[in-house]
Amino acid sequence: MSASVLYDAPGPKTRRTSNIISAIVTAAVVILLGWFIFALGQPRTTANGAELVGLWDASRWDIFFDPDDAGELWEGLLWRGLVLGTLRAAGLAAVLALILGFLFALGRMARHAWIRIPVTIVLEFFRGMPVLLMMLFIMLGLSVGAYPAVVGALAIYNGAIIGEALRSGVAALPRGQAEASLSLGMTRMQTRFLIEFPQAFRQMLPIIVAQLVVLLKDTSLAYIVAYPELLRTSTTMKDYYGSGNYSFSFFFVTLVIYLAVNLTLSWIARRLARNRSGQAVGARRRGNKSRGAAPTPPPGQIGVDTSLLSIGQPDGMTGRSRPDTGK
Amino acid sequence: MEAIISNFGYVLEGFGTTLLLLIYGGLGASIIGVVVAFMRISPIGALRVTATAYTELVRNTPLTLVFFLIIIVLPVLQLGVPSFTGAIIALSVYTSPFVAEALRSGINGVPLGQAEAARSLGLNFSQTVFSIIMPQALRMVVPPLINVFIALTKNSSVASGFRVVELVAVSKVLANQNGDQVIPLLIGIALFYLVITIPLGLVAGYIERKVAVLR
Numbered sequence: 175m176s177a178s179v180l181y182d183a184p185g186p187k188t189r190r191t192s193n194i195i196s197a198i199v200t201a202a203v204v205i206l207l208g209w210f211i212f213a214l215g216q217p218r219t220t221a222n223g224a225e226l227v228g229l230w231d232a233s234r235w236d237i238f239f240d241p242d243d244a245g246e247l248w249e250g251l252l253w254r255g256l257v258l259g260t261l262r263a264a265g266l267a268a269v270l271a272l273i274l275g276f277l278f279a280l281g282r283m284a285r286h287a288w289i290r291i292p293v294t295i296v297l298e299f300f301r302g303m304p305v306l307l308m309m310l311f312i313m314l315g316l317s318v319g320a321y322p323a324v325v326g327a328l329a330i331y332n333g334a335i336i337g338e339a340l341r342s343g344v345a346a347l348p349r350g351q352a353e354a355s356l357s358l359g360m361t362r363m364q365t366r367f368l369i370e371f372p373q374a375f376r377q378m379l380p381i382i383v384a385q386l387v388v389l390l391k392d393t394s395l396a397y398i399v400a401y402p403e404l405l406r407t408s409t410t411m412k413d414y415y416g417s418g419n420y421s422f423s424f425f426f427v428t429l430v431i432y433l434a435v436n437l438t439l440s441w442i443a444r445r446l447a448r449n450r451s452g453q454a455v456g457a458r459r460r461g462n463k464s465r466g467a468a469p470t471p472p473p474g475q476i477g478v479d480t481s482l483l484s485i486g487q488p489d490g491m492t493g494r495s496r497p498d499t500g501k
Numbered sequence: 502m503e504a505i506i507s508n509f510g511y512v513l514e515g516f517g518t519t520l521l522l523l524i525y526g527g528l529g530a531s532i533i534g535v536v537v538a539f540m541r542i543s544p545i546g547a548l549r550v551t552a553t554a555y556t557e558l559v560r561n562t563p564l565t566l567v568f569f570l571i572i573i574v575l576p577v578l579q580l581g582v583p584s585f586t587g588a589i590i591a592l593s594v595y596t597s598p599f600v601a602e603a604l605r606s607g608i609n610g611v612p613l614g615q616a617e618a619a620r621s622l623g624l625n626f627s628q629t630v631f632s633i634i635m636p637q638a639l640r641m642v643v644p645p646l647i648n649v650f651i652a653l654t655k656n657s658s659v660a661s662g663f664r665v666v667e668l669v670a671v672s673k674v675l676a677n678q679n680g681d682q683v684i685p686l687l688i689g690i691a692l693f694y695l696v697i698t699i700p701l702g703l704v705a706g707y708i709e710r711k712v713a714v715l716r
Contacts, residue, residue: 203547302695307694394564395563425569428566
């Protein structure tokens with residue numbers, strides 16, 4: 175429960191004031207939006223005297239439904255721009271970023287300093303510089319096309335971040351996990367890949383998915399290196415289909431497509447995070463730690479992390495009361 | 502590396518522009534972010550809805566698109582501003598929801614009892630927020646805020662695609678002039694970013710440890 179909840183239930187006097195302010199704010203937002211829409215619809219002249227009709231009538235929304243042009247236009251925007259441009263780059267980069275993430279995490283946790291330290295330096299280097307810079311230099315330095323540069327830069331950058339997330343996930347695991355698997359005769363690699371990474375991955379899944387959403391958003395950087403993704407395609411289409419007056423409709427359609435894709439993905443990410451909270455190994459332990467009043471296990475159970483046994487079981491079956499996380 | 506050393510003044514100029522983008526963009530984002538954060542925790546429903554809508558809308562718009570709107574679309578409507586100002590506005594707007602979310606998470610981290618106690622003592626909403634909640638929240642909020650500013654530093658590179666001559670734009674020019682030294686150039690330019698981001702990260706880590714001890 176958050177502090178903000180308190181303010182949902184104000185006293186009678188506050189409630190009256192807040193109703194009045196509510197009305198004023200709503201009116202202000204409506205008037206402002208209305209003025210904006212009205213103003214953008216007004217005709218204007220440019221500096222060199224050319225007449226521009228306003229946004230709403232000039233930008234000719236009907237071009238998107240014109241039987242002659244619409245099919246080609248939507249195919250260009252949605253298929254070539256969104257699917258073949260943005261989603262193809264983002265999808266490949268996401269797969270590579272996950273693989274690289276595991277490798278980076280492995281390197282950073284290596285036992286030998288001569289593996290660990292160089293990997294750490296390289297990771298810090300990758301995390302500290304802009305993706306755009308990396309894209310540009312892969313393109314110019316390795317003389318490759320825009321597509322490999324975009325995919326490579328996004329994969330390396332996000333791989334570094336996913337690697338860090340995995341590493342912190344492994345670090346948060348109880349030591350006993352690794353000790354037990356080693357004592358069962360597993361090798362270190364087996365321990366990493368069969369015991370530690372699956373648990374860390376599970377625990378860090380919401381963070382990783384959120385990072386993949388960021389990756390999708392970052393593909394728009396490819397606009398600057400002239401890779402034909404959604405934004406670049408839409409500007410090309412605008413140039414092809416008309417003068418500057420069309421730019422608004424193309425811009426807003428692009429914005430709406432981006433919002434639709436990103437909002438859907440971040441909704442999925444949020445769902446994933448919510449479904450798993452309270453079930454994850456770490457979530458329960460973290461809940462215990464942050465609240466001072468959480469129940470401590472009875473003496474007989476010290477050293478046995480019963481929260482691990484309770485995955486997927488209803489609370490109360492483990493003989494340990496659910497800590498009050500306030501949710 | 503030679504290309505950077507022989508053009509050091511030019512590179513420094515670009516670095517200065519990046520720093521200015523970071524400072525002005527950070528200030529703008531903080532101002533908008535604080536307003537949005539307060540709107541989101543306020544008792545007034547309309548403010549909360551407006552702030553939530555703003556946050557969701559801006560957070561799900563790619564930065565390039567924000568730049569595109571301000572630097573390419575608005576001038577056609579004669580609402581245009583110079584590129585540098587436009588870049589600052591775009592960075593401020595894009596970063597502000599992240600600042601607001603960081604602030605809000607800090608405020609949500611303050612135990613509810615604190616606010617209840619303040620209310621029961623007769624403090625009103627703004628007194629509760631400014632004298633009870635904020636002082637406690639700010640301490641926790643510094644590390645995530647610094648992370649937001651590190652991201653802002655890296656995001657400022659997008660301005661290079663929109664007629665602002667900052668580090669990446671400079672590096673593009675130098676790379677075109679010195680085709681044989683592209684990889685050393687990359688390392689040199691990236692070091693300038695690391696000069697900003699690594700100290701910020703260290704400060705964030707230090708404050709995080711200190712706050713952890715205090716709690």
